[in-house]
Amino acid sequence: MDQPSLYDDDIVTWAEQQASTLRALARRPDLLNILDWENVAEEIESVGRSQVQAVESLLAQTLAHLLKRLSAPDAAALDLWYQEAGTFQITAMNRYERFLRQRLDWDKIWSSAQSLAKLSLRRYGDTLIPNLPAQCPLGPDELLVLPCDWDAALRRIAGSTALKSALES
DSSP: OOOOOTTOOOHHHHHHHHHHHHHHHOOOOOOOTOOOEEEEHHHHHHHHHHHHHHHHHHHOOOOOOOHHHHHHHHHHHHHHHHHHHHHHHHHHHHHHOOOGGOOOOOOHHHHHHHHHHHHHHHTTTOOOOOOOOOSSSHHOOOOOOOOOHHHHHHHHHHTTTTTTHHHHH
């Protein structure tokens, strides 16, 4: 193979192209149809989707732990949440590739983070901070960097909620 492959540079686009090519081949009447073309194409596409989903899940966990820290600042698990946020964030960074930047669904990540935080906080008898914004106040420039400025991230989230006035006083 003389031309470079997208496989190493952008596995999601590579998987989409390979699946599309397989589906086109499946429509050719001159090829034997003993291969399950559609399911093979679907499996290849799932390789790309799983890369995106893994990073989104790790970022949702990171944000959920930050939300828990803001929502329950006196909780006994505060240090654990900080450590786990860091673990999820570093793991997300290790899985992240620059081609994923445009594919990450930040609304989905933010919504998932809120749901995860609510579930966990309920166990401790706490609730999620009110008036969270519809869109995530943090993005790849804040969360996919080392070192991550956790204090700035917490201030940014708090500044987008009802806690803003409490922080300024």
